[in-house]
Amino acid sequence: MAKYLISFPSAAMNVPDSEWEAVGRDAHAVIREAKEAGVYVFGGGIDETVPPVLVSANGSVAEGGYPWAPPLNGGFTVLELPSSKEAIAWAARLAKACRCDQELRVFGFYPES
Template identity: 60%
Template sequence: MTKYLISFPSCAMQIADEDRPQVSADAHAVIREAKGAGVYVFGGGIDEDIAPVLVTADGTISAETTHLDGGFCVLEVPTRAEAERWAARIAAACRTPQELRQFGYDPES
């Protein structure tokens, strides 16, 4: 089976304050369904209060990095079509489009 990253940037979450509780409930419900279906690997939101750093091979740490924020989950499903269906369900629950990316094959996993 293949792992897929489903994610969105923080700026995409244009949700009115009064709608946030329902969006949160709907998003959590879809994730519970993915867990129940046995396809959920892990997920969460990026902690935007902690600055990212770039760590090089020699251990040098730099504040220069690309910007990544928002939320994500990783699902493991047998087909891209199934990943697209889950991404659509998550997009509907979160009220924002989701980016879908496929992880490369890892022969050691």
């Protein structure tokens, strides 16, 4: 079985204020279903109130992330599934719940990492 990263950037969540409560309820319901199905590995979102820092090999710290990279934000879920077909089905459920498209990638998992 492979692990799949299902994610979206914050800007994709173009949700009317009146729907946020329903989005939270629906998204949490899908996550509960993934847990009950035994496919949930982990999930969460980037805390955008805490700016990133870039840490070098010598331990020095600089404010901000890579200057050439787009900002990393949004929400992430990793599920362990037997096929890409099932990963697409779970990504579609999350897209419906979150009211935005989800990016789907195979998550490189190495037991020694």
